[in-house]
Amino acid sequence: MSGATKNKERGHVPLLTLVVTALSVLVPAYLLAGEKERGHVPGPGGSPAVRAAFPRQEQFEIAKIQDLKDDLGRPFPLPERTPERIVSMAPNVTEILFALGLGDRVAGVTRFCDYPPEARSIRKIGGLVDPNIEIIQSLDPGLVIAFRGNPLRVVDRIRKLGLPVFVLDIGQGLEALFPLIAKIGRVTRSEERADALAAGLRQRLEAVGTAMSAAKTRPKVFVLLYGQGMWTCGGESYVDDLIGRAGGTNVASSMPKKWVLYKREQILKDDPDVIFILARSGEDFATGRDWLLRKAHVESVAAVRSGRIYELDENAASRFGPRLVDVLDRMARLLHPELFGDAP
Amino acid sequence: MSRKTGRRLFWVVCLALCLAGFLLSVLTGPVKTTPGDLLRFIQSHDRVQAAIFIDLRLSRAVLAFLVGAALALSGAILQGYFRNPMADPFVVGVSSGASLGAVIAVSLGFEAAAFGFSGPGLLAFISGLGIVSLVYVLSLRRGGFKIETILLTGIAAGALASALTSFFLFMRSDSYDQAVFWLLGSFQLAEWRQAATIAPWFVLCFVAAIWLARDMDLLALGDETAQALGCPVRRVRKAFLAMSALLAALSVAVSGIIGFVGLVVPHWVRILIGPGHRALFASSALAGGTFLLYCDLLARNLLPAELPIGVITAAVGAPFFLYLLHKKR
Numbered sequence: 001m002s003g004a005t006k007n008k009e010r011g012h013v014p015l016l017t018l019v020v021t022a023l024s025v026l027v028p029a030y031l032l033a034g035e036k037e038r039g040h041v042p043g044p045g046g047s048p049a050v051r052a053a054f055p056r057q058e059q060f061e062i063a064k065i066q067d068l069k070d071d072l073g074r075p076f077p078l079p080e081r082t083p084e085r086i087v088s089m090a091p092n093v094t095e096i097l098f099a100l101g102l103g104d105r106v107a108g109v110t111r112f113c114d115y116p117p118e119a120r121s122i123r124k125i126g127g128l129v130d131p132n133i134e135i136i137q138s139l140d141p142g143l144v145i146a147f148r149g150n151p152l153r154v155v156d157r158i159r160k161l162g163l164p165v166f167v168l169d170i171g172q173g174l175e176a177l178f179p180l181i182a183k184i185g186r187v188t189r190s191e192e193r194a195d196a197l198a199a200g201l202r203q204r205l206e207a208v209g210t211a212m213s214a215a216k217t218r219p220k221v222f223v224l225l226y227g228q229g230m231w232t233c234g235g236e237s238y239v240d241d242l243i244g245r246a247g248g249t250n251v252a253s254s255m256p257k258k259w260v261l262y263k264r265e266q267i268l269k270d271d272p273d274v275i276f277i278l279a280r281s282g283e284d285f286a287t288g289r290d291w292l293l294r295k296a297h298v299e300s301v302a303a304v305r306s307g308r309i310y311e312l313d314e315n316a317a318s319r320f321g322p323r324l325v326d327v328l329d330r331m332a333r334l335l336h337p338e339l340f341g342d343a344p
Numbered sequence: 345m346s347r348k349t350g351r352r353l354f355w356v357v358c359l360a361l362c363l364a365g366f367l368l369s370v371l372t373g374p375v376k377t378t379p380g381d382l383l384r385f386i387q388s389h390d391r392v393q394a395a396i397f398i399d400l401r402l403s404r405a406v407l408a409f410l411v412g413a414a415l416a417l418s419g420a421i422l423q424g425y426f427r428n429p430m431a432d433p434f435v436v437g438v439s440s441g442a443s444l445g446a447v448i449a450v451s452l453g454f455e456a457a458a459f460g461f462s463g464p465g466l467l468a469f470i471s472g473l474g475i476v477s478l479v480y481v482l483s484l485r486r487g488g489f490k491i492e493t494i495l496l497t498g499i500a501a502g503a504l505a506s507a508l509t510s511f512f513l514f515m516r517s518d519s520y521d522q523a524v525f526w527l528l529g530s531f532q533l534a535e536w537r538q539a540a541t542i543a544p545w546f547v548l549c550f551v552a553a554i555w556l557a558r559d560m561d562l563l564a565l566g567d568e569t570a571q572a573l574g575c576p577v578r579r580v581r582k583a584f585l586a587m588s589a590l591l592a593a594l595s596v597a598v599s600g601i602i603g604f605v606g607l608v609v610p611h612w613v614r615i616l617i618g619p620g621h622r623a624l625f626a627s628s629a630l631a632g633g634t635f636l637l638y639c640d641l642l643a644r645n646l647l648p649a650e651l652p653i654g655v656i657t658a659a660v661g662a663p664f665f666l667y668l669l670h671k672k673r
Contacts, residue, residue, distance in 0.1 A: 130649060133532070134400050138375040140392045153462055153525075157533045161395050 068186060071148075071169035079164075082189045083142025089131055090147030092321035093168065094119050096184050097145075099322050100193045107139045115315060115323070129154075137161055143187065170320050173241035177201065177324065201325050205245070208332045211339045212247040219335050221248040222262075222272035222303065226279040226288040226314070230262040230296075239317065242324065246331035247339075248274065267298055274335060275303040278314040285311040310334045351617045351627075358630050362409070365637040369405035370397055372645055404534035407542075408640040408653075409633035411531075411595045412605055414546050416632020418591035419606030420613070420625055421553060424560045425584050426491055432607035433592035436498035436585075439603070440505035441475030442468040442596035446526035447509045451516035464526060469597035475501055476589040528652030529600035531640050538598040545594055549587040550629060556580055557622035564619070604657040605632050608665045615668050635661070 068076045085107035088094040094113040097106050103118055108125040123139065126132040128149040136144065136158060144165045146155045159165045166187045168180060178198050185194020221243045225231040233239035234255035243250040251270035252260050275292065279285035289309050298304055312330065316323035333340045371377055375396060385393045418433040425431070433439070448471075449464035479501050483494035513523055525532075559580045562570035571577045595602070609632040610624065617623055639656040646656075 126649065130532075132374050132650070134373050134375050134396055137395045137400060138392060153533055157535065160535060161399055 070165075070167045071183075072152075072167045074167070076166055076187065077164065078187070079142065079189060085139055085141045085143075086188065087125060087136050087139055087141040087144045088113065089125070089145060089150050090128060091115065092319040093145045093147055093184065095319060095321040095323065096181055096197075097188070099197055100181075100185060100188065100190045102188055102190060105188075107141055108136060115319070133157055133161070137163065145184065145187070170238075172236070173238055174205070174245065174324060174328070175241075176238075177320065177322070180320070181322075197322065201322055204325050204329065208245060208328055212245070212332065212336070214339055215247040215336050217336075218247060218249050219273035220251050220270065220302075221274050221276065221335070222251050222267060222270065223276045223278060223312075224288060224292070225259070226277050226284050230264070230267065232260055232262050234258055234260040238320065238324070242317075242328050242331060246328055246335050248331070248335045264297065268300060271300075271302050273302045273306075274308045274310065275301075276310050276312045276331065276334075278312050278317055280314050282311070284314075308334075351623060354613075354617050354627060355630075358627070358634055362630065362634040362637065365634055365641065366402075366405050366409075368641055369408075369637060370401045372641065373401055374644075374648075399536070400534075403536045403539060404531050404640065405637060406536075407534040407539045407598065408531050408636045410539055410542055410546055411599050411602065412609075412636025412639075413629040413633035414542065414549075414591040414595045415602060415606040415636070416609035416613075416628040417546075417550060417553060417625060418588040418595075419632075420610035420621075420628040421560075421584050421588040421591075422606075423610055424563065424621055424624075425581065425588065426495060427564060428491070428495070429611065430607075431495070432603075433588060433595075434502070434601070434603065434606065435495065436589065437475040437479050437502040437505065438472045438589055438592040439596060439601045440502035440509065442472030442593060443526055443601055444475075444505040444509045444512075445469070445471030446596075446600070447512045447523050450523050450526065451512045465597040468526065469593045471505075472593035472596055473589055475505060476585070476593075480585065524652065526596075526600040528654035529602035529657075530643070530650070530652055531599055532650055534599075542594045542598055545590060549591050550625070552583065552587060553625045554622055556583060557620075557625055560584065560621040564621075600652075600654075602636070602654050602657055604654075604661045605636055608661045609635055611665060612668055 068078050070076050082102065082105060084105060086097060086102065086105050087108040088097055088106055089110060091110060091113045094106060094109045095115055097103065098116050098119065103116070106119070106122055109119050109122045110131065111124045111127055113119045113122070123135070125135050125139075128147075129151055131150065131154060133154070141163060144158060144163050146158075146165055146167045148167075148169050150167075155165055155167055166183075168183060170176065171179065178201075181194050181198050181201075182191075185191050185197075223232050223239055223243070225233075232252045233250065234257035235250070235253045236256060237258045240250045240253055243253075251267070251272050252262065277285050277288040277292075279288055292298060292304060292309060303309055312327060313323075317327045371379060371382060373396070377393075377396070381393065382397065385397060415433055419431070422431040422433060422435065423429055426435075445467035446464040449467040476498075479494060479498045482501075483490070483497045509527075559570070559575045562573050562575040563577065563580065565573075567577050592606070610628045613624055613627045613631050617627055636653075636657070639653055639660060642656045642660070643651045643653045
């Protein structure tokens with residue numbers, strides 16, 4: 001190739017690439033200018049394409065849009081009464097729905113929804129990050145409740161089918177449980193039951209708080225996630241809040257994370273008085289305790305010497321639902337047996 | 345069997361497979377449906393079935409076909425462009441560039457949708473095209489246009505982008521679940537809007553590729569010879585590179601990275617119908633679309649949970665490719 005043509009070609013290149021890039025971004029934008037994605041109010045009845053194709057479909061009764069927004073800030077049309085078929089996309093949502101007495105309305109759950117046991121026999125829609133949209137659609141739900149663990153892209157795809165999706169976020173501490181229950185109660189039109197559930201939980205929470213006000217010590221607590229090395233909960237985890245409310249101090253509290261992989265030296269230095277093992281079963285707990293006692297080389301730690309190593313139900317503690325109060329209760333009794341008048 | 349009847353047979357078989365693939369795609373899925381259901385649905389409208397058959401399954405099949413066709417056409421163009429059978433849409437860095445864009449978007453939590461793409465899709469598209477442009481500009485600086493230079497520059501830029509991708513994944517391990525979608529590809533969230541976004545571009549590139557196919561035949565003789573035979577070599581090359589990059593970047597933007605289609609499908613087609621580029625481009629697009637349609641069928645139905653489609657394309661494509669290659673020799 002000659003020098004002249006080379007120069008010529010060089011001059012054209014950035015222009016060509018610029019034009020190609022600009023065109024390929026702008027033209028689809030122009031083509032789709034009619035589509036209004038934002039502020040789309042979800043309502044039952046298929047995507048716009050399907051609605052246009054099937055205009056005869058029945059109109060769902062939707063009360064006037066009241067001031068209800070999901071945790072993504074999207075307005076949500078409040079149903080007039082409890083939807084007949086509800087799909088829950090997270091185990092804690094399933095748990096709360098059952099606690100509100102709506103178990104018979106739950107039409108679909110994730111494969112992780114195993115509490116209460118009745119939930120196991122409900123149609124599975126897949127997992128948290130890989131729910132099957134087709135199965136959800138086939139259940140023809142009047143309400144889909146999504147949680148933060150569900151990828152937003154999946155949630156949006158479900159919304160685009162015209163299904164009413166209500167998205168819930170997780171808060172920081174245990175206190176966030178109350179708005180969560182209230183919102184699920186509202187969107188399922190079970191406000192009274194939600195209030196009753198919340199009041200009951202609040203009462204138990206306050207009972208623990210009252211008992212703890214008499215506590216003279218604050219034992220140092222280390223929580224071990226049974227299974228893969230020394231994982232524990234950091235300061236941003238709600239388990240940290242549970243430990244605080246149960247009258248203890250989380251040794252990993254200063255870690256600005258939800259879950260932290262702890263080092264052996266660190267646990268020796270922190271010297272926790274009590275160790276809780278989050279275990280799926282009594283067997284897992286026994287294995288975990290044996291590991292701590294024999295193989296982990298942490299013999300100098302106070303909890304290991306005194307044997308104050310206790311089991312916590314991983315299933316209950318890992319779901320942001322009503323059973324967290326059970327976990328709190330157990331923690332408080334184990335940390336401060338003197339205040340409850342019973343042996344650990 | 346003459347080449348002409350062979351070619352005709354190829355088209356008939358491919359078209360039949362393609363139609364059967366669409367029918368199977370609409371009929372199968374995690375929700376059990378029978379052909380009777382489909383017939384009943386066509387006669388009387390049902391909202392839920394409309395959503396399943398049309399909104400979910402048909403849109404997905406159409407998108408899989410379009411992406412497969414786009415990737416195979418892009419591969420066919422680049423194999424001619426580089427006169428190298430190892431070339432595929434991703435050799436010039438589109439795939440690594442696009443996955444870098446997608447992973448950055450995922451790890452920054454950039455999810456807003458725009459221009460018919462999701463946030464990561466849009467960033468994938470821009471960075472995919474961006475890296476090709478960069479590779480092209482860089483390889484021109486170094487003393488004129490040489491095929492080896494652009495090929496090697498593309499590989500180096502791709503490696504750099506891959507390293508950055510791994511870095512972002514490492515820094516934000518909690519976004520890994522979502523990143524997998526981009527790194528292995530999936531049509532799980534296919535929708536009509538995506539198909540509508542890429543269809544006009546695919547058609548445009550397809551028509552242009554067929555239009556310029558004779559020039560690509562000349563390029564196979566070498567640039568000087570082609571020039572002497574009246575082919576405007578530089579312009580043709582630029583057009584082909586732009587087309588193939590655009591096709592590959594669009595595909596990645598809607599479905600993540602799906603390897604192997606662009607590399608292998610043009611080879612199959614060349615083995616079966618010969619090297620003439622006009623027929624090669626058209627047949628590659630049809631065969632690529634059909635191939636990906638069937639791969640997506642497997643991805644959806646093989647296991648209870650969905651497989652990433654990139655796993656299927658390589659697992660199915662490689663053995664079949666080896667068979668064809670060695671049977672011929």
